[in-house]
Amino acid sequence: MVRLLALSILALLVPSNAAPTTQPDVAYWFTQHIDHFGRNNELWEQHYMVNATYYKAGGPIFITTPGDNTLTSYHTSQTHLTRLAQEHNGLAVAIEQRYYGRSTPFPDLSAKSLEFMTADNMLEDIAAFIRVAKSSPSSVFPVEVEPHAPVVFAGSSFAANVAVWMRARYPDLVVGAWASSAFVNNHLENYRLEQSFGHQLNEIGCGAQFSQAVRELDDILLSGDQARIAKARELFGLPPVSPVGFASIASDLAMSETNDPVTVDGNPGVEAVCAHFDKNTPVLVSYANVAKAAIKKYEYSAVKLTSMGNYNRTERPTTLNQPYRVNNYISCTWFSNWMTAAPKNSGLDPYVSQLLNVDLYLEQCQMTFGEGDYVSNVDEFNKKWFYPLHTATNIFYTVGSVDIWRGNSVAPVTGNVINTNSGSHIEVIEGAAHAQDYDMESVTDILGVKRARHIGNKLVKKWLKRKHIRLEQLEQVE
Ligand SMILES: *[C@@H]1O[C@H](CO)[C@@H](O)[C@H](O)[C@H]1NC(C)=O
Ligand SMILES: *[C@@H]1O[C@H](CO)[C@@H](O)[C@H](O)[C@H]1NC(C)=O
Numbered sequence: 001m002v003r004l005l006a007l008s009i010l011a012l013l014v015p016s017n018a019a020p021t022t023q024p025d026v027a028y029w030f031t032q033h034i035d036h037f038g039r040n041n042e043l044w045e046q047h048y049m050v051n052a053t054y055y056k057a058g059g060p061i062f063i064t065t066p067g068d069n070t071l072t073s074y075h076t077s078q079t080h081l082t083r084l085a086q087e088h089n090g091l092a093v094a095i096e097q098r099y100y101g102r103s104t105p106f107p108d109l110s111a112k113s114l115e116f117m118t119a120d121n122m123l124e125d126i127a128a129f130i131r132v133a134k135s136s137p138s139s140v141f142p143v144e145v146e147p148h149a150p151v152v153f154a155g156s157s158f159a160a161n162v163a164v165w166m167r168a169r170y171p172d173l174v175v176g177a178w179a180s181s182a183f184v185n186n187h188l189e190n191y192r193l194e195q196s197f198g199h200q201l202n203e204i205g206c207g208a209q210f211s212q213a214v215r216e217l218d219d220i221l222l223s224g225d226q227a228r229i230a231k232a233r234e235l236f237g238l239p240p241v242s243p244v245g246f247a248s249i250a251s252d253l254a255m256s257e258t259n260d261p262v263t264v265d266g267n268p269g270v271e272a273v274c275a276h277f278d279k280n281t282p283v284l285v286s287y288a289n290v291a292k293a294a295i296k297k298y299e300y301s302a303v304k305l306t307s308m309g310n311y312n313r314t315e316r317p318t319t320l321n322q323p324y325r326v327n328n329y330i331s332c333t334w335f336s337n338w339m340t341a342a343p344k345n346s347g348l349d350p351y352v353s354q355l356l357n358v359d360l361y362l363e364q365c366q367m368t369f370g371e372g373d374y375v376s377n378v379d380e381f382n383k384k385w386f387y388p389l390h391t392a393t394n395i396f397y398t399v400g401s402v403d404i405w406r407g408n409s410v411a412p413v414t415g416n417v418i419n420t421n422s423g424s425h426i427e428v429i430e431g432a433a434h435a436q437d438y439d440m441e442s443v444t445d446i447l448g449v450k451r452a453r454h455i456g457n458k459l460v461k462k463w464l465k466r467k468h469i470r471l472e473q474l475e476q477v478e
Contacts, residue, residue: 025049025073027102030095030132030140034105035116036124044098044105046125051076051085051092052143059089060150060175060464061133065126066094067158068323070101080438080453081154084178087457088464090152091145093133095126097162099326110318111369114329119385123165130173150464154178156435157405165385168392176394176463178456180438183408184397185386186335188378189358191342192407198351199413200258200402200433204267206274210254211349213277213287218353221247235285237292238309239302244360245309247353250287253294258404261436263444267402269433311360316368325368332365332374335381337408393423394463396456400432401448425459427452 028048034040049071062084066075075094076082085092096103099117106113129140130151137145153163153174160182167177201207220232221243233239233246241249257272276289295305307313318325331337338361342348365374389395399409406412411428429437429448436445437452 026142028140028142030129032098032105032125032128036121036128040116042105045103046096046098046129047071047102048093048095048129049073049076050142051082052141053077054082054086054089055091055143055145056089057144058146058149059085059091060152061091061093061145062088063093063095063126063130063151063153063174064155065097065159065162066100067097067155067162068100068327070321070323071096071103078440079156080178080180080440083440083453084152084154084457084460088460091141091143091149095129097122098125100323101321104320107320108318109320109322109325109329111329113318114326114369117326117329117333119165119334123162123169126162126166127170127173130170134173150175152176152178152460152463154180154438156180156438160435160438164389164392164395164397167395168388171392175466176396176460178396178398178438178460180398180435181400181403181405181409182397183337183405184389184410185382185408186337186378187408188336188338188375189340189343190337190408191340191346191348192412193339193404194341194350194352195348196407196413197255197258197404198349199406200269200404201273201351203402204258204270204274206277207349207351209277209283209286210273211351213283214350214353216284217247217250217287218350218355221353221355232284232288235288237288237295239306241306241309242311244311244355247355248311249305249309250291251352251356253291254287255404257290257294258402259434261439262400262402262431262433262446263442264446265444267431267433311364328364328368331361332369332372334377335385336361336375336378391421393421394459395424396427396459397424398427398429398435398437398452398456400429400434400436402431403434405434425455427455 026049028050029045030048031043032046034042034044062081064075064081071094076092081092084090098105098121099109099114105116133140134148137147137149151174153166155163160179163177163179164182166174198207198211201210217232220228229243236250238246238249254273258269260268272293273290277283277286338358340356340358341350341352341354344354362374397410399406399411410426429452431446432448436449437456
């Protein structure tokens with residue numbers, strides 16, 4: 001899945017791997033308020049789907065969201081959510097997030113319309129659904145579900161954040177959360193992503209060479225020497241784009257290649273990235289070969305690459321179905337977390353260009369959503385949304401040891417593991433890339449992934465049992 005929380009403006013290069021599905025997509029709709037806090041009481045319809053194949057009377061409800069993807073039955077029938085439903089006789093439900101896919105409070109994605117894309121509203125949408133699912137299940141589900149069925153929230157990437165927030169904020173509605181690769185802190189400049197990418201490259205054997213290639217490319221890009229820059233551009237197989245466009249396309253191409261699942265057959269990043277770095281090839285040529293191979297693999301045309309590298313475009317359509325526009329709005333107005341290079345004086349090896357700096361991203365916010373202060377709220381956001389996680393219980397956090405989003409997770413490569421209490425569990429999945437435990441099982445799964453799922457399944461059982469005990473005790477008291 002595309003990872004929302006670390007997007008660069010050009011993150012559209014990372015291809016979505018939402019698998020095509022053969023299931024009939026039966027759409028259900030839930031009526032929501034545009035604003036849950038009284039600023040706009042108009043209504044809109046939120047899209048959700050249900051898989052009741054494994055549901056047995058008395059079973060729990062497993063809920064997810066496709067995050068920044070459009071909802072399809074993939075989300076209810078082909079992820080680990082489906083297995084959880086199977087194992088616990090539960091119902092699998094996926095709720096599309098506001099402003100994505102067919103869940104559109106407004107007919108466009110203008111900054112004015114996006115004003116109600118707040119974290120509070122996004123979560124309250126789901127809470128409103130759960131309240132009705134508990135009090136009046138027959139009004140939202142196609143099968144008979146008992147009132148007050150316990151709800152477990154599960155998800156990967158952005159949906160993992162939704163999961164932890166749902167549990168932390170609405171402990172009475174959600175008994176536990178399975179969070180595959182959630183962020184637990186944000187920064188204005190998120191060079192932890194760059195560094196986790198470097199960590200993976202080091203693990204698979206070409207970190208030092210890649211970093212050297214980035215330095216050499218920056219030497220050229222920052223030289224101002226048009227002839228040298230044009231020559232490098234040709235080497236990378238790119239059409240005329242600005243130095244910034246060049247830098248970000250090159251990074252995004254290489255990064256997308258380290259995002260695929262690691263299996264018993266190996267890490268696909270080795271072939272896509274490290275295999276290009278051999279002793280006889282200059283590092284810059286190797287980096288160019290990584291980019292060229294990716295362009296070929298994803299079939300990016302010159303027109304497409306030109307538009308991806310165009311940071312100065314004046315045309316910014318506000319039409320629906322532009323998930324990246326919504327993602328950018330979230331980054332610009334919630335928490336930043338811009339994918340930048342580490343500061344030059346940090347002593348850290350570079351894995352992306354120095355040209356990818358915070359000014360670039362802030363300028364993009366202004367150009368896309370108009371004048372505004374897009375910096376000031378990072379600390380506030382962390383306080384409001386991440387501090388409460390330290391005391392939240394019944395959260396199962398997973399993160400792959402070579403996940404390139406590991407740097408902002410509960411278990412970054414270096415530095416402190418963020419404290420969680422004993423009521424939550426952290427599993428670092430040895431050898432795994434991004435959010436692999438949330439995928440449907442496969443014969444090529446590595447051991448760590450199987451182990452994580454096993455632990456998670458046991459925890460879910462515990463959460464569900466406890467809930468039942470508590471309910472019975474309550475009844476006795478009454
Ligand atoms: C529910 O999931 C199962 C398992 O993947 C699948 O066979 C079934 O078709 C799904 N049903 C719906 C309605 O998506
Ligand atoms: C946008 O265009 C201006 C003027 O040509 C230029 O100075 C600036 O560097 C460009 N910005 C980016 C990000 O390409």
